[in-house]
Amino acid sequence: MSEQVVVYAVAEGTATVTLNRPERRNALAPDLIDALVAALATAHTDPEVRVVVLTGAGDRAFCAGGDLGGGLQGADGVLAAHAQRARFCEALDALRSCDKPVIAALNGDALGGGFGLAMACDLVVAEPTARLGTPEVRLGLFPMIIIAELVRNIPRKRLAELVYTGRKLTAQEAADLDLINTVAAPGAVLDEALALAATIASNSPTAIALGKAAWRRAEELPLQAAEAWLLSRLELLLMTEDAAEGIAAFFQKRAPEWRGR
Numbered sequence: 001m002s003e004q005v006v007v008y009a010v011a012e013g014t015a016t017v018t019l020n021r022p023e024r025r026n027a028l029a030p031d032l033i034d035a036l037v038a039a040l041a042t043a044h045t046d047p048e049v050r051v052v053v054l055t056g057a058g059d060r061a062f063c064a065g066g067d068l069g070g071g072l073q074g075a076d077g078v079l080a081a082h083a084q085r086a087r088f089c090e091a092l093d094a095l096r097s098c099d100k101p102v103i104a105a106l107n108g109d110a111l112g113g114g115f116g117l118a119m120a121c122d123l124v125v126a127e128p129t130a131r132l133g134t135p136e137v138r139l140g141l142f143p144m145i146i147i148a149e150l151v152r153n154i155p156r157k158r159l160a161e162l163v164y165t166g167r168k169l170t171a172q173e174a175a176d177l178d179l180i181n182t183v184a185a186p187g188a189v190l191d192e193a194l195a196l197a198a199t200i201a202s203n204s205p206t207a208i209a210l211g212k213a214a215w216r217r218a219e220e221l222p223l224q225a226a227e228a229w230l231l232s233r234l235e236l237l238l239m240t241e242d243a244a245e246g247i248a249a250f251f252q253k254r255a256p257e258w259r260g261r
Contacts, residue, residue, distance in 0.1 A: 006035035007057075008042060013050040013201040014194060015043040015100075022058030027067035028113045030084045033091055040094040047260065050205050051197040052098060054121060055105035055190055056114075062104070062130065065112025068139075088113060089145060095120040096216060099209040101200050105193035106130040106180075111168070116146025119153045122212070124180045125193040126171045132179065133168035153179060205260045206242040 007018040017039045019026040026032070043052045056062040066088075095102050095117065104110070104118040106126035115132050118124055126132075134143040134150070143150065143163055150159055158177060161167065174180045184192040200208070214233035218226040237243055241259050249256035 005029070005032045006039050008039045010046065010049055012198065013048065014053055014197040015039075015046065015049040015051070016053045016055065016190075016194075017043065019054075019056045019063055022056070022060065024067060024069075025061035025064035025109070026056040026058070026114070027064045027069075028088060029067040029069075030087070032067075033084070033087050036091050037087065037094055040091070040098055043100060044094070044098045049100055050201040050208075052100050052102045053105050053190070053193050053197055054095070054102060054117065055193070056107050059108055059127075061108040061114065062106040062110045063114025063117055064109060065114050065136075085145065092116060092120045092145070092149060097213075099212060100205075101197075101208060101212065103193050103197055105189050106132075106171070107189055109168075112136055112143060113146060116143070116149050119146070119149045119179065123196065124174075125182045125184050125189055125196065126174070126180045127189045128171050128183050128186055130171045130189075131168040132171075132174045133166065134163050135166040135168065137164060138166040204242040204246060204256070204258045206240050206258070207237060207246075210237050210240075 005020055007016075007020050009016050009018075017036070019032060019036070021027060021029065021032060040052070043049045101123065102121040104121035104124045106118060106124060108127060108129070109131045110118040111131070111133055112135065115134060118132065134146070136143050147159075147163065150163075154162070154177060162169070169177070169179070171180060171183045175183050182192060182196070210233055214230055218230055221229060241261050242256075245259065246256045
């Protein structure tokens with residue numbers, strides 16, 4: 001990861017992934033997107049990681065969206081620019097498909113593509129001063145890629161208002177729409193996200209990994225197909241060592257010792 005445009009650190013079962021371009025409000029330049037995809041791939045496969053926290057450096061922005069400094073076409077032409085935008089789709093998919101829960105810790109504004117990153121995470125904790133929105137329309141653009149994620153999180157009428165006007169939601173407004181789990185105390189967003197991560201990490205990693213994948217797939221299926229799919233996942237989960245350990249610990253009135261298998 002060149003010049004650490006994304007900083008990756010693991011402690012106590014949590015991988016903290018930090019977008020590290022504070023001078024550019026952590027905007028989504030090609031090297032940052034590539035480094036983010038790589039960091040998420042590392043977290044996905046690391047058996048020591050049980051939860052991921054995604055945050056930004058500085059106190060201005062979690063992520064201000066696409067970096068327009070190089071122009072829309074990019075220095076290497078239209079096709080290369082298109083391929084790089086497809087790489088951003090990979091970053092969104094990596095957040096959704098990671099078998100560990102991902103918590104967005106919004107240290108500042110999450111705008112445009114940054115809003116999409118936050119909504120692709122499983123949970124969101126935000127500074128009270130953070131704003132969320134899609135201001136692209138004011139530049140003659142539209143949130144074409146992230147709207148696929150936004151429409152799965154935001155009621156249609158409210159989403160129409162946001163994308164057509166470019167208005168930014170305050171953290172509290174976003175919480176009222178259930179887009180944010182917790183509005184943190186001022187300056188405490190990372191601490192509160194890490195505390196939430198520690199609570200999640202204390203549970204069975206096997207149950208959470210199987211559960212997250214099953215849930216995501218079930219959302220894409222018709223009702224009866226979803227029930228059949230979830231039944232098959234339950235049967236698989238019941239055969240795991242963690243399920244046996246959790247049930248045994250319950251009856252023995254002790255804390256379970258998860259093995260992750």
